[in-house]
Amino acid sequence: MSANGGTKAIVAALLANAGIAVTKFVAFLLTGSSSMLAESIHSVADSGNQGLLLLGGRRAKRAATPQHPFGYGRERYIYAFIVSIVLFSVGGLFALYEAYHKFSHPEPIDEWQWVPVTVLVVAIIMESFSFRTAIKESNLVRGNQSWVKFVRRAKAPELPVVLLEDLGALVGLVFALFGVGMTLITGNGEWDAIGTAMIGVLLVAIAIILAIETKSLLLGEGAEAHDVAAIEKAVTDGPEFERIIHMKTLYLGPEELMVAAKVAAPACESAEVLARSINTVEARIRAAVPTARVIYLEPDIYSAAAERAGTGSAAHTAVPGSEPGEAAGRPGS
Structure with a gap:
């Protein structure tokens, strides 16, 4: 993966999410909508995640040391794994808690009713531009792979992470718009709670996918x-x-x-x-x-007999009467 391409997608997502988070918080303060609060925390978590990815990319460039002779390239995997934890805990679990709280005390949106709808529509537009950038950069390295295969097999974690985050953000905004819209139409605050719960489940699912894929990279993957x-x-x-x-x-x-x-x-x-x-x-x-x-x-030295025995190397073919580990033809592998 092009490092520059990944950085461009991360920066685009960071700028979009930072701006969206501010507008969502304003909308929450004006309306008290739980969907808007869940989406605000979601955008803050996403902004922090993009900051973590940028930090991981920077720290991975450090030169190798005697203590870490193969360098710090895997640090990018570590920060991507932290992103999945943040998304799960800060984004997903908070939204589920807020949904539970709202179900217990449902409240209609009585004031500034136009604000959350306007903010969500604008956020969808801004998030779409970020998602478009991630798709464009991913297409440069995706080749003929399907999107699912690209996310599962990419060795560089940044683009898959940003893709899933942006996709989750767009779907979450639609869920929030559904919850807010139904609350405004019916006057029943439980719809707002339903939208919030849908956002929480979505974020938890994305976080689990990211954790599973990043764990595989941390354990160590071989070449395709x-x-x-x-x-x-x-x-x-x-x-x-x-x-x-x-x-x-x-x-x-x-x-x-x-x-x-x-x-x-x-x-x-x-x-x-x-x-x-x-x-x-x-x-x-x-x-x-x-x-x-x-x-x-x-x-x-290749040995057909050793190949049949499962070693393939003449150095591992025992000589009759020799000590264990002594090689045929030479003293060691």
Whole structure:
């Protein structure tokens, strides 16, 4: 994902939500509508979330240290996970509490009746522009994936988070407009409470989705199948190595992939030739998958017998009568 694209979408959402939050609070103070209060807190939570995403993106750029030799790229995942918690607790649970309170003491909207409707319509327009920006930036990196697959498989969390937040904000505004509108039409404050409850359920659902997807990133995800295939092709395309014995990949951050592979090397006369082969293959891997920035290739001797035994490496094929762990042909892996 383009970092600039993600930042642009975050800033657009932050500006929209900050402005919307102020107008919603004014509408709540004038009317006492619980839907307007829930939406006000929702917009404040969203504004804070966008601030967290910007902070996470900034902190992730710090240089690697001896204590964190692979850098701080995953900090973007941590802040995205915090966003899901904020959305769940501050946005969703507060709205559900407010709905319960309003059901217990329903009140009609007697004054400034035009204010909440006007504010909600204006908010829908402003939020639509933010959502449009998020969609436009996402389309630059989404490719042919469906929206569901993009949200589930994106390694950079910012655009999926902003997309879901903006979608939730738009749907929540419609729910609030429904609750306020029905309260104005019927004079029954319970409709306002129903709209507030719908907003709460929506925010809790979005927060759970974000938490599940971000947790997967925090645990560590490997490369997508097409990138794995490209890396395998880059390794075996030349004469340097005969095959991949085994390989693992891991995202150290949204834009930094680690590749660790044990490769079958042909017989060679010097370490210099072997080192040159490794450098050549590493260059091919980086050309095929630009995010593959950390690469470890371990040359080994391939054994068909070991492959059948499940190791694939001659170094792990025991010699009859040898000590456990002693390799066939050489003393270790």
